[in-house]
Amino acid sequence: MLKRLLPILFFSFSSLAYAYTGSGLDDEGNPIPINQYDVVGDRILGENIPHESRLVWQRFTQVIPAQYRQEIQVFEPIDGNYGIDGSIHAISDDKSIWVVQLDIKDSVSKYDLDRTMIHEFAHLLTLRADQIPLADTDDATVRNNCRSYALPDGCTAPDSYLNHFVSQFWQPLLPVSSNEVDVSNRYQTHINEFVTEYAATNPAEDIAESFAEYVLAEQLPPASSIANKKIRFFDHYRKLRLMRKNIRANGKL
Incomplete structure (x- = not known):
């Protein structure tokens, strides 16, 4: 959203x-x-x-x-x-x-x-389902046994994009509060780590904002900040490199 x-x-x-x-x-x-x-x-x-x-x-x-x-x-x-x-x-x-x-x-x-x-x-x-297998993380047992990042409808698959993203960029910031004041403070404290203030909301929004920047960038930025490294994160996946190329060509971006 x-x-x-x-x-x-x-x-x-x-x-x-x-x-x-x-x-x-x-x-x-x-x-x-x-x-x-x-x-x-x-x-x-x-x-x-x-x-x-x-x-x-x-x-x-x-x-x-x-x-x-x-x-x-x-x-x-x-x-x-x-x-x-x-x-x-x-x-x-x-x-x-x-x-x-x-x-x-x-x-x-x-x-x-x-x-x-x-x-x-x-x-x-x-x-989607192949990234987050369904499980009820409102159940304390399920949540406590989650060895990856937990979302309301399940734990991220070990090899999922979001799990790798959280492991690389969010571990020092966990657990996450999405309270408006906490989000603003997180962004101001780590301003070079996020592509936008909205990205500081939580890992799901951060990866979505970073992906948007990845697709729209005519040239990928140098890995000179954590925010830029997040944009370049997707380029490690051949499937996502091809997806970026196809989206840019299809949409004439």
């Missing part, structure tokens, strides 16, 4: 229920969608789909090639003027079906919306 100028919340990938009567934020600060469309490949299905919704979805398909987003089977347009440009979460218990929410009200520039699309996709990339 990418937020602007609002209290920072932990990224949620739980199933949400909405009444499609308008837009804004619900009581938990999550975006209320303007509508909901099923996704088949590069198409969204529905009658009388507004032009602005079609344009944003079309842009998303241009930025994120179909082979990387097979789990995204629902698109929900949102009004970014309430402070959230995009969000993504699983809506099936086995994390096989995800919904992506994107601003259609021109609340940000086209460049920033492209960046939001890449940021949200990075959550899918790093939080």
Whole structure:
């Protein structure tokens, strides 16, 4: 979830229920969608789909090639003027079906919306089922036996992107508090370690923000700071180097 100028919340990938009567934020600060469309490949299905919704979805398909987003089977347009440009979460218990929410009200520039699309996709990339096998970490036994970084729906797989990212960059900062004041203090204290202030929220947001910078950079920065090393982190994976190349070419970035 990418937020602007609002209290920072932990990224949620739980199933949400909405009444499609308008837009804004619900009581938990999550975006209320303007509508909901099923996704088949590069198409969204529905009658009388507004032009602005079609344009944003079309842009998303241009930025994120179909082979990387097979789990995204629902698109929900949102009004970014309430402070959230995009969000993504699983809506099936086995994390096989995800919904992506994107601003259609021109609340940000086209460049920033492209960046939001890449940021949200990075959550899918790093939080999907093969990266975080399902387990209830609310169960103290499960949580205490977790030998890697624990998220609400499971422990990161030992060889997952997020587990390696946390091992390299977050160990001195654990455990993580996502309280707004703590996040601000973390960023100010370690300002050279984060690509943005929002990245200091928690490892899931940090890796998503760093991935967005990795994809959008015309040339990767020198490894002169921890923030830059986070951007270069993804380049150690041949699969992600190819993904970056394809996203940049597909979206003409």
